Structures are given as structure tokens and as C-alpha cells.
Amino acid sequence: MKAVQIKKYSKELQTEINEIPIPTITEEQVLIKVKVAAVNPLEILNITGAVKLIQDYPMPLTLGNELTGVIEAVGEKVTAYQIGDAVYTRLPLEHIGAFVEYAAVDAVALSPLPKNLDFLTGAAVPLTGLTAYQALHEELEAKAGQTLFIPGGSGSFGQMAIPLAKDLGLTVIVSGSPEAKERTLAAGADRYLDYKTENYWELIEPVDFVIDTLGKAELDRELSIIKPGGRLLSLIAGPNKRFAITKGMPKPKQFLLGLAGKTLDKKAKEKGVEYHFIFVRSDGEQLKEISRIIEKNQIIPAIDPRIFQLEDSNEAIQYVAKGHPQGKVLLRVDLKE
Known part of the structure; x- marks a missing residue:
């Protein structure tokens, strides 16, 4: 599968797309077919190593901190989710990597996608x-x-x-x-x-x-x-x-x-x-509470109108770095519209 990665920390905001294996899940994880991943200023900090005192990553590093997608496989100990569920997540800090076609994610980091959001608007939330x-x-x-x-x-x-x-x-x-x-x-x-x-x-x-x-x-x-x-x-x-x-x-x-x-x-x-x-961590239970408030108030986050695919990750990161998007910048991984 395709993954957006860096091989070392650098002030040059350049990534590369590599072919890596589809991950194998543990008994407490699910495999998510990624629909949309969001591009944040945090990605820039991850590329430059500006936060390595807080979290230092082994290389190569697959980028991306939040996503929406559909569950493709479920670990043996996972009972709260099943194949076909639409979910969203902020990936665990130690195991980021949303800019991929498939992601293995701890079930405790997930929440069902809010009923009033789709894969695009949902990716702007976690x-x-x-x-x-x-x-x-x-x-x-x-x-x-x-x-x-x-x-x-x-x-x-x-x-x-x-x-x-x-x-x-x-x-x-x-x-x-x-x-x-x-x-x-x-x-x-x-x-x-x-x-x-x-x-x-x-x-x-x-x-x-x-x-x-x-x-x-x-x-x-x-x-x-x-x-x-x-x-x-x-x-x-x-x-x-x-x-x-x-x-x-x-x-x-x-x-x-x-x-x-x-x-x-x-x-x-x-x-x-x-x-x-604050340096935000993943928490599925908190995300469920956020979903409740989103649904109660019919909140729909703003997303930037520019369309980026996974292959456009460098362009999307530069766009975020230059500032002033009109909402969350998104990579459409398995959405082509």
C-alpha cells in the first residue's frame, strides 16, 4: 500500500510516497481502510523534529495524525466495533501514520463517526x-x-x-x-x-x-x-x-x-x-463525548475547498505551512470526488 513518509527530520518540508505492507493487527486493534486524512500544522512539527523532545520517532516515519475510514478487520479482543463500521480517530501519539491506505489502530482510540458528518467533515474533528x-x-x-x-x-x-x-x-x-x-x-x-x-x-x-x-x-x-x-x-x-x-x-x-x-x-x-x-493524545471515550456534542449542536467543521489526493501530500503540507486555509486541509485517500 502507499504511505507518505520521511526518512529523517528536516526543515525541508518534503515527503515521499513509498510502498509498504498492509499492517497486521493485534488482537486489540482494528484495520481501517482510510477514506480521508487531515493535514495539520502538527505534521510540519513532526517533519522538522520540533517536537522530538516530547515524542521522538523511529525512521522512516509515516505521517498523519487523524483520519476517517471504514473498518476492514477486527482483532479477537475487540467487541465494540465490527467490519463495515465508519469511524474516526486521532491516532495514538506513539503510532501516528494516517497518510496511508490502511491503518492498524488500537480500538480504544476510535469513535464511531458522528451521524451528521461524512468522511470529509469528520476528518476535521479528532x-x-x-x-x-x-x-x-x-x-x-x-x-x-x-x-x-x-x-x-x-x-x-x-x-x-x-x-x-x-x-x-x-x-x-x-x-x-x-x-x-x-x-x-x-x-x-x-x-x-x-x-x-x-x-x-x-x-x-x-x-x-x-x-x-x-x-x-x-x-x-x-x-x-x-x-x-x-x-x-x-x-x-x-x-x-x-x-x-x-x-x-x-x-x-x-x-x-x-x-x-x-x-x-x-x-x-x-x-x-x-x-x-498541551500536546493532545488519543482517547476514544473522549472522542465519543465530542461526537455527542457535535450531533446535539449539528456542528459541521469547515473544510478547505482545495482538493488533494494522497499523492499531493507535499503540496498539501506546503499549503498548510503558508497559512490561511479556509478550513481543515484534507487528503482524500479513498475518495476521488
Whole structure:
């Protein structure tokens, strides 16, 4: 079967398509015929090795972190799924590889595809959905009545985080481009700020939480609007010692990530705020809960209109790297329309 792979980490965003065997499943896995795989900024981090302190992969590495597909075979101990089921997943961190024709996946990482989504729109959910779910429930420990601000939250992350936060009973404020205002308010945001004309740090009363999607350059402004005792969670600014400890990393990695995150922790501490970082993991049970919210609210994620096949993986990755897609970028593996 065809697989999109790299042979080593490199700043050159180049992949190659290789022929590899169809994987053999264990008794706790299923074999999925991949329909669609999503292309994310995480793929770029995997190619460059930017996250190898968190997860270092043996080579060659098959790329891709989330997919939709149909189950072709079921392991002996798998009882929750059967051949022919439509499923979606964020692949386990240690065993990524969605840019393939067939994937062997642990059954505990799966969820049935939401009833209101197809293979295309479903592929836009697992990574951002689980990131939002784990951010809200585990990192922020958010409760009803609290307030969340997401700067730059009008993209693919926000379209999942907003309804999940509203399901928890949070007040949600978002900043983003003027073009995304109506779409973001329709997703459930309580207030929307146009970043081109409104400075959120001058307009927002102190909030309980900020989820940072913009990076280190924005942290000082984000910290300035968080209540003492609140939390700043970044998706991209980088890990710290807290992250290493909660992930059960060995002492040497705790030390290294402690050094890497020292400045971030210091800035947060000066404001009486906790700094957190998240690197999303697979979790089928959480994905089922996300599916419930998707179906309840009839959420349909935006997908970019450009059509890429598996053979177009380099072009798709470059497209994501250059920024500003109009939704999730997808590889149609077994969908030709």
C-alpha cells in the first residue's frame, strides 16, 4: 500500500510516497481502510523534529495524525466495533501514520463517526476536538460560570473549542478576523472582537482562562487579562516542567523542559497565573463525548475547498505551512470526488 513518509527530520518540508505492507493487527486493534486524512500544522512539527523532545520517532516515519475510514478487520479482543463500521480517530501519539491506505489502530482510540458528518467533515474533528476537550477538562479544569478567552480563536481550533466550552457552561470570548465573526458567533461565542480594529487587552475585563493559539509573542498581553489564580494554556508556545511531570517523562526530560519553559513560568508567576502547555493524545471515550456534542449542536467543521489526493501530500503540507486555509486541509485517500 502507499504511505507518505520521511526518512529523517528536516526543515525541508518534503515527503515521499513509498510502498509498504498492509499492517497486521493485534488482537486489540482494528484495520481501517482510510477514506480521508487531515493535514495539520502538527505534521510540519513532526517533519522538522520540533517536537522530538516530547515524542521522538523511529525512521522512516509515516505521517498523519487523524483520519476517517471504514473498518476492514477486527482483532479477537475487540467487541465494540465490527467490519463495515465508519469511524474516526486521532491516532495514538506513539503510532501516528494516517497518510496511508490502511491503518492498524488500537480500538480504544476510535469513535464511531458522528451521524451528521461524512468522511470529509469528520476528518476535521479528532485532533482539534480532543485538544479542546483535554484543554477544558484536564488542563483548565473549567467550571460553569467561568470565562474563557481565545485570541485567534476563529479557526479550526475555535470551531470545536467554542461549542465544547459552551456545553460546560462557560462564557466564551473570541478574537479573530472580521470575515469570521458571524461564523464564530453562530458556533456559540458570546462576544467577538475584530483583531484589526479592537485591542482585546484594552477591552476585556479579567477572565479565568486564556487558550493561546498565537504563540510567545502574544503571551504578555494574554497574561495581562487573566485573573490572579487563573490559567494560561498555550497550544504552541512550548512545554514546561509541569507538562513533563504530568506526562510522566523521565527526570532528564523534566530538567530540559523545565529550562525550556523557565521564562514562560516566570512571566505567569509574576501575574499570579499558572502556565500550561498541551500536546493532545488519543482517547476514544473522549472522542465519543465530542461526537455527542457535535450531533446535539449539528456542528459541521469547515473544510478547505482545495482538493488533494494522497499523492499531493507535499503540496498539501506546503499549503498548510503558508497559512490561511479556509478550513481543515484534507487528503482524500479513498475518495476521488
